Amino acid sequence: MEKKIKIGLIGLGTVGSGVFKTLKSFDNIEVKSIAVKNLNKKRNIEGLDNSIITDDPYKIVNDPEIEIVAELVGGLEPAFDLIVTAIKNGKHVVTANKELLAKRGEELFKIAEENNKVVLYEAAIAGGIPIIMPIKTILAGNKISHIEAIVNGTTNYILTKMDVQGASYSDVLKEAQELGYAEADPTGDVEGYDAAYKIATLASITFQKRINIENVYREGITKIRTEDMIAANDLGYKIKLIASANMDENDNIDVRVHPMLVSKKSTLAHIDYVTNAVMLKGHPIGSITLSGPGAGEFPTASSVVGDILAIAAELGKSEYILPMMRCKHNSSAKMIDISETVNKYYLSINAKNNKGVIGKIGTICANNNISLASIVQRCVSENNTADITVITELVKEKDMQNAINQIVQDDNIVNSLIRVQV
Numbered sequence: 001m002e003k004k005i006k007i008g009l010i011g012l013g014t015v016g017s018g019v020f021k022t023l024k025s026f027d028n029i030e031v032k033s034i035a036v037k038n039l040n041k042k043r044n045i046e047g048l049d050n051s052i053i054t055d056d057p058y059k060i061v062n063d064p065e066i067e068i069v070a071e072l073v074g075g076l077e078p079a080f081d082l083i084v085t086a087i088k089n090g091k092h093v094v095t096a097n098k099e100l101l102a103k104r105g106e107e108l109f110k111i112a113e114e115n116n117k118v119v120l121y122e123a124a125i126a127g128g129i130p131i132i133m134p135i136k137t138i139l140a141g142n143k144i145s146h147i148e149a150i151v152n153g154t155t156n157y158i159l160t161k162m163d164v165q166g167a168s169y170s171d172v173l174k175e176a177q178e179l180g181y182a183e184a185d186p187t188g189d190v191e192g193y194d195a196a197y198k199i200a201t202l203a204s205i206t207f208q209k210r211i212n213i214e215n216v217y218r219e220g221i222t223k224i225r226t227e228d229m230i231a232a233n234d235l236g237y238k239i240k241l242i243a244s245a246n247m248d249e250n251d252n253i254d255v256r257v258h259p260m261l262v263s264k265k266s267t268l269a270h271i272d273y274v275t276n277a278v279m280l281k282g283h284p285i286g287s288i289t290l291s292g293p294g295a296g297e298f299p300t301a302s303s304v305v306g307d308i309l310a311i312a313a314e315l316g317k318s319e320y321i322l323p324m325m326r327c328k329h330n331s332s333a334k335m336i337d338i339s340e341t342v343n344k345y346y347l348s349i350n351a352k353n354n355k356g357v358i359g360k361i362g363t364i365c366a367n368n369n370i371s372l373a374s375i376v377q378r379c380v381s382e383n384n385t386a387d388i389t390v391i392t393e394l395v396k397e398k399d400m401q402n403a404i405n406q407i408v409q410d411d412n413i414v415n416s417l418i419r420v421q422v
């Protein structure tokens with residue numbers, strides 16, 4: 001009979017439960033031990049033998065019989081120490097911890113390589129969508145220069161609902177919290193932190209450079225207004241929280257997360273609710289988009305279990321397993337600051353109904369090297385102000401910020417500034 005590979009799970013929440021249930025159908029794997037926070041919590045998981053549950057995760061990472069540890073609790077500590085201890089004790093690791101990878105990935109991969117162990121993390125980015133393994137293996141022959149992705153289901157759900165229902169951000173957030181799509185403290189999702197962790201790691205493996213998370217520009221969705229949704233639709237766009245990464249011909253790297261007006265003709269405009277999608281452009285592949293469930297018990301378990309099985313298949317067969325899945329790059333990315341980037345912009349200005357207002361805005365834009373693609377004012381409202389919607393051509397971020405500083409000096413209010421997909 002084939003020897004069973006013993007694994008340990010740290011965490012038995014949504015993802016951990018999905019992993020345990022999925023692994024039951026694999027005869028070559030034995031879940032030897034599971035670490036939980038609260039031993040007394042009632043768990044209704046078929047086939048779960050309570051005797052394998054512990055509240056001490058160090059029992060797992062120090063157990064000489066366990067060959068693979070899956071860390072599914074998230075956060076920086078004790079996750080970092082647990083993973084490092086597991087590696088030093090000769091275990092391979094699978095993790096879904098995007099924050100840890102983005103903030104301490106460099107140290108982690110160095111320790112893993114020094115100990116000839118692998119750390120796999122397919123579940124950390126876009127949940128059930130296979131993206132890490134494809135980039136590292138079957139797409140390895142490509143020079144990928146551009147990624148545009150929707151990697152946060154909570155914000156995509158909120159933006160989709162705002163668009164479909166014409167509801168405000170705060171109303172939809174409340175509803176999303178009631179339905180369990182948004183957390184009680186939604187900051188990590190709505191302010192773009194979660195997406196920033198994911199795109200930082202994605203950019204790092206795609207461009208094979210270390211990405212400092214501090215240099216990833218981040219803007220969330222909390223300021224998006226229903227009026228912006230309507231105006232964007234009129235102009236042929238949807239508003240999405242886009243995580244993007246670009247590398248230019250001089251290897252300058254631009255990684256960011258911010259709301260974006262996305263053309264209705266593009267695939268990303270049609271990725272709705274909690275679905276995620278990652279679009280890659282490179283040579284020789286051209287452009288591809290992978291989409292699917294970015295979170296949830298079984299989609300995330302699919303990625304975790306895939307990683308566990310990939311390691312299990314090679315254990316004992318080679319001294320150096322999964323060479324293509326390892327992290328071997330060490331040089332830091334040359335990162336471009338957002339102020340140095342060139343973008344198209346959507347601008348919503350509320351202006352007093354004075355003669356020449358549009359002329360003045362046009363002059364300020366011209367004086368700052370900004371060429372306008374479109375300018376729309378539909379009517380004057382009862383309070384004698386008018387909403388003016390502007391779309392620019394490609395302009396420098398610095399020039400745009402200068403123009404805004406000048407536009408607001410004339411009693412105009414700039415309600416929104418959102419970058420537009422190029």
Ligand code: HSE
Pocket residue numbers: 151152153154155189194294295
């Ligand atoms: N909070 C994430 C999201 C899921 O809303 O997509 C876990 O990465």
